[in-house]
Amino acid sequence: MNETRLCAIEQIEQFLNGCTQIEFTKSGDDSERYEHISRVLKRFDYPRQGKREKGVLLKYLPVTSGYSLAQVTRLVTQWFTNRLAAVPLSKRYRAPTAPFARKYTxxxxxxxxxxxxxxxxxxxxxxxxxxxxxxxxxxxxxxxxxxxxxxxxxxxxxxxxxxRVIFIKTHPVRNSIGVRKVPRPNGRVGSVRIDTVHQGDLDGIKGVYHITCVDAVSQWQVEACVQGISEAFLLPVLELIIEQFPFVILGFHSDNGSEYINGPVARILEKLRIEQTKSRSRHSNNNALAESKNASVVRMHMDYEHIPQKYAKPINAFYQETFNPWLNFHRPCMFATEIISPKGKIIKRYKNEDVKTPLECWVQLKTKGWVTLKKGITLEALQALAKSKIDLAAAQEMQRARSELFEGFVKPKRRA
Structure with missing residues (x-):
C-alpha cells in the first residue's frame, strides 16, 4: 500500500472514516513495518503536533501496521526517545538461544x-x-x-x-462443651430442645432472630426474639426463656451452633444443674422437634419478610404476654402413639384422639408423677388461667396483638 500521498491530518481522518469496512492483514517482516511507522511519524512531525493530532496518528498506525495500540504506543515512545540520535526502530527482544542451565539433578x-x-x-x-x-x-x-x-x-x-506426597486426614472438631447424644427423657417433662431461626436480610443488613424452645414430651413451647446471636443479646434472653418454663428443666439440647455451644451458656446451665447435649454428626433429625416448630409456628405467624433488629424488644414482649400463653393453653398439638412392629421397629402413629394442648398433656403426665413444677406454681393455677379465656377469644386477641405489632414496623426501603 502506498500512503505517501496522505500529508495532512484531515486526510488521515478521512482515510480512517472510509476504511471502516476494510481489514488489514500483517504483511512483510517487522523491519518494514518499523520503517513505515518511523516514516509516518517523521512526515507528520509527530513531536510538534497537538494532542488531537497525535491521537489521530495513534489510531492510524495500528490500522496500517497491523500492530495493537499498546505495541504502537511503545514503538512511538522508542522513536521519540531516539529521534535526535537518528537510531532506527528495532526489536529489543529475542527468544533465548538455549534454556537456563539446570543446577540440580x-x-x-x-x-x-x-x-x-x-x-x-x-x-x-x-x-x-x-x-x-x-x-x-x-x-x-x-x-x-x-x-x-x-x-x-x-x-x-x-x-x-x-x-513427596503427603496425605493428611481431616481432623474432626473437638469441643468438650455438651454431650453428643440424643436426649432420652423417658416420659418425664423437662427435656427442652432449642433452635434459632433468622428473619432474613435486606441489602446485607441482618434482621431479628427468633428462638424456639420446646419441651420434648409435653411440647410446652416458649418463643423469644433477639437482635443478634452474640453473647450480649443471647444470654439475657436465654435466662428469660428458662424462667418462663413453669417446670424444672432437666436437659437442654441444641445443634452444634456456636450460639449455644460456648462457655457462657455452659456456665449458666451448669449453675442450674441442667444437662447440656448436642446433636450428633450426620443425624439431622436429632433436633427435629424444634425445627418443625420453626416452620409451623414462627414462619406461619411471623412470615418470611425482613424485620429490623431494633424491633426485637416489642416482638419479645408480644411473645411473652400474648403469644406464648396462646401456644400452651389454647393451641392443640399432635402427639404420637408409638407402635412396635413385628420386626421390633418403633412406628409412630398420629391419631385424632391424641390431639391436645400442652397443658392438657400435663394433666395426664402429672397423675403419673412425670412433671416437676417450680416452687410457687401449681397445676390448678395454670388450669384456671387457661379457662379464663375461651380458645376463640385467645386466638382473636393474639391476632389483634400481632396486627398492632406489625403495624408498628417501619421497614427500610431496598436500595436500587
Missing amino acids: AIDIALLVERDKANEDACGPAIAHRLPRAYSVYGDTRYERLSTLSVSHLRKSTGYQAL
Whole structure:
C-alpha cells in the first residue's frame, strides 16, 4: 500500500472514516513495518503536533501496521526517545538461544526427598543446615551440590512434589462443651430442645432472630426474639426463656451452633444443674422437634419478610404476654402413639384422639408423677388461667396483638 500521498491530518481522518469496512492483514517482516511507522511519524512531525493530532496518528498506525495500540504506543515512545540520535526502530527482544542451565539433578531431588522423609519435613533452615554438614563434616560427596541449596528451593519443583506426597486426614472438631447424644427423657417433662431461626436480610443488613424452645414430651413451647446471636443479646434472653418454663428443666439440647455451644451458656446451665447435649454428626433429625416448630409456628405467624433488629424488644414482649400463653393453653398439638412392629421397629402413629394442648398433656403426665413444677406454681393455677379465656377469644386477641405489632414496623426501603 502506498500512503505517501496522505500529508495532512484531515486526510488521515478521512482515510480512517472510509476504511471502516476494510481489514488489514500483517504483511512483510517487522523491519518494514518499523520503517513505515518511523516514516509516518517523521512526515507528520509527530513531536510538534497537538494532542488531537497525535491521537489521530495513534489510531492510524495500528490500522496500517497491523500492530495493537499498546505495541504502537511503545514503538512511538522508542522513536521519540531516539529521534535526535537518528537510531532506527528495532526489536529489543529475542527468544533465548538455549534454556537456563539446570543446577540440580533428579538424583539431588531424590536425596532431598530421602532427607525429608527421615526428618518428617523439617523446616527450611533446618534442612539447609543439615545438607552442608553431610558434605563438609561427614564427607558425603553426593551432597556437594545440595550443600549450597537455598531454603525451600527444590521443594516447590514438580519433581519433588511428585515424589513427596503427603496425605493428611481431616481432623474432626473437638469441643468438650455438651454431650453428643440424643436426649432420652423417658416420659418425664423437662427435656427442652432449642433452635434459632433468622428473619432474613435486606441489602446485607441482618434482621431479628427468633428462638424456639420446646419441651420434648409435653411440647410446652416458649418463643423469644433477639437482635443478634452474640453473647450480649443471647444470654439475657436465654435466662428469660428458662424462667418462663413453669417446670424444672432437666436437659437442654441444641445443634452444634456456636450460639449455644460456648462457655457462657455452659456456665449458666451448669449453675442450674441442667444437662447440656448436642446433636450428633450426620443425624439431622436429632433436633427435629424444634425445627418443625420453626416452620409451623414462627414462619406461619411471623412470615418470611425482613424485620429490623431494633424491633426485637416489642416482638419479645408480644411473645411473652400474648403469644406464648396462646401456644400452651389454647393451641392443640399432635402427639404420637408409638407402635412396635413385628420386626421390633418403633412406628409412630398420629391419631385424632391424641390431639391436645400442652397443658392438657400435663394433666395426664402429672397423675403419673412425670412433671416437676417450680416452687410457687401449681397445676390448678395454670388450669384456671387457661379457662379464663375461651380458645376463640385467645386466638382473636393474639391476632389483634400481632396486627398492632406489625403495624408498628417501619421497614427500610431496598436500595436500587
